[in-house]
Amino acid sequence: MEKTLHVELKENRYPIIVGSGNITRIGECLKSLSKSTRVLIVTDTSVKHHYGPLILRSLENAGFDVDLIEVPVGESSKSLEQFARIQDSLVANQLDRSSMVVAIGGGVVGDLAGFAAAVYMRGIDYIQIPTTLQAQVDASVGGKTAINHEKGKNLIGAFHQPKLVLIDVDTLNTLPKRDLRAGLIEVIKMGVIRDEHLFEMVEENLEAILDLDAETLIDMIARACANKADIVAKDEKESRLRMVLNYGHTFGHALEALTDYDGLRHGEAVSIGMNCAAQLAVNLGMFSKTDFERQRNLLIQAQLPLTFPSNLTPKTICETMYYDKKALDGNLRLILPTRIGEVVIRDDVTDTQIIEAISQCN
Ligand SMILES: NC(=O)c1ccc[n+]([C@@H]2O[C@H](COP(=O)([O-])OP(=O)(O)OC[C@H]3O[C@@H](n4cnc5c(N)ncnc54)[C@H](O)[C@@H]3O)[C@@H](O)[C@H]2O)c1
Ligand SMILES: [Zn+2]
Known part of the structure; x- marks a missing residue:
């Protein structure tokens, strides 16, 4: 069972796919969306532990050339420091305007990776694979991306809509109650x-x-x-x-x-x-x-x-x-x-x- 709906914006539209087991098909899904085979995955330590290998395998099997950057767990990763690490990685791995960022994790990873994609080369495509219920029903939908400043939360950010939100309810099995x-x-x-x-x-x-x-x-x-x-x-x-x-x-x-x-x-x-x-x-x-x-x-x-x-x-x-x-x-x-x-x-x-x-x- 799978449900697909769309966010209809003035200039474009993007799908939200809600299903069970669909992250194992992420490679196939991205093929139809991506203009290049270069992808940077952004995730946190805990989510990488649970889903990193599965997602890497699916993307590599579909022919993608994948880099992965892992940030520490928690709100403190919505920082200029982690943002800079992602920009460094995008530059070092020579991702270009047709490459894609894939955010896999809760709202922290989604906000951080979305903002990194919003400003790298004035904006490249990204997709959201939210793995907390909070991110599945809220943070991943709507295109608000941001990092924190020491004076306040979400002070540095941009509106940047994803190309796809892929929700796999099976990921909630590992989420603490x-x-x-x-x-x-x-x-x-x-x-x-x-x-x-x-x-x-x-x-x-x-x-x-x-x-x-x-x-x-x-x-x-x-x-x-x-x-x-x-x-x-x-x-x-x-x-x-x-x-x-x-x-x-x-x-x-x-x-x-x-x-x-x-x-x-x-x-x-x-x-x-x-x-x-x-x-x-x-x-x-x-x-x-x-x-x-x-x-x-x-x-x-x-x-x-x-x-x-x-x-x-x-x-x-x-x-x-x-x-x-x-x-x-x-x-x-x-x-x-x-x-x-x-x-x-x-x-x-x-x-x-x-x-x-x-x-x-x-
Ligand atoms: N952009 C928006 O519109 C918007 C809306 C609401 C909230 N937010 C932001 O979202 C953030 C909060 O998001 P959150 O509640 O998802 O927190 P989070 O991203 O910190 O995730 C919570 C914890 O769950 C772990 N985790 C994530 N998925 C897991 C899984 N499937 N199995 C096991 N562990 C898992 C993470 O490693 C983390 O420790 C805040 O920074 C908030 O500002 C953004
Ligand atoms: Zn809220």
Whole structure:
């Protein structure tokens, strides 16, 4: 079973293929896309260990001349240093404008390799093979690429759309369960912001999802990607519509910053953030208590956290939210739900209201 959908952009379109076992056919897949036989694989140590040999074999069997660069595991690899290593490798191996970069890994590798491809020779083609649920439903789709600066996350980046996103749900078999659950938050988020049916799919199939039933995962991931593809098609460069993807994220990013991006997974911080945002929406009289409980129950069932670490105060969290780059002209723009499947953008919420909602999520 395999599903293919497309991201339809103004100037081009690219496929997202969601299936089981399809990375073993990566060589064949790339043949139809690539203008040359030169490929640079970018991956991290852990993903290389699990999937490096399989992918190298498939590409080499299909006649590709492959180089591989491995970066250390973790967010710290989204750095100028690792970026420079990739550029050095592209130059040293004489990759040209027709060569291709293949990113295999989670969002870290995807963002880093995508940015490297975006600027080498003013932009060469790349493909995404996301291997975390987070990257499969979110980071690999949409063409946002970036590395971090010591002063802030994703400060150096570019929009550069991949030629293909190839998702193999079998890769989730080796992903730690904690990362699987953290990635699931982006699916639940997509459900709350615009697709009640997707939310229901997670409610009804949570066990099968966590047990990695391939068919269920393919259905769910394809539906989440279709939503993201639709948003990206309508708002490629993030003007307004794409902002809805930040539901729970303004709170979440503050928690990540306050915990030094350590201890809390991104998805866990967003889970707490979604609970706070939903509480705020209830307080503002725009979201029913029933829908609030429905979201809360699903997060609990998925064993995602709902309350912020006890060493942080609601006031500090609120203050830190203003450092998020989505704060505009000093005003916070919050994505708040009106029901499961619909959100609105609000920029008129007071700090007192925000602090009160956070306090209720302790
Ligand atoms: N570009 C975008 O639109 C976008 C959107 C959301 C997030 N992001 C970025 O994504 C990054 C987070 O991505 P992530 O959560 O995938 O983290 P990650 O890339 O660090 O991966 C998490 C961990 O899982 C390991 N791993 C990956 N695949 C595996 C597999 N199949 N089996 C075993 N281990 C595996 C990795 O080695 C790593 O240790 C952040 O840097 C974030 O900024 C980008
Ligand atoms: Zn996110």
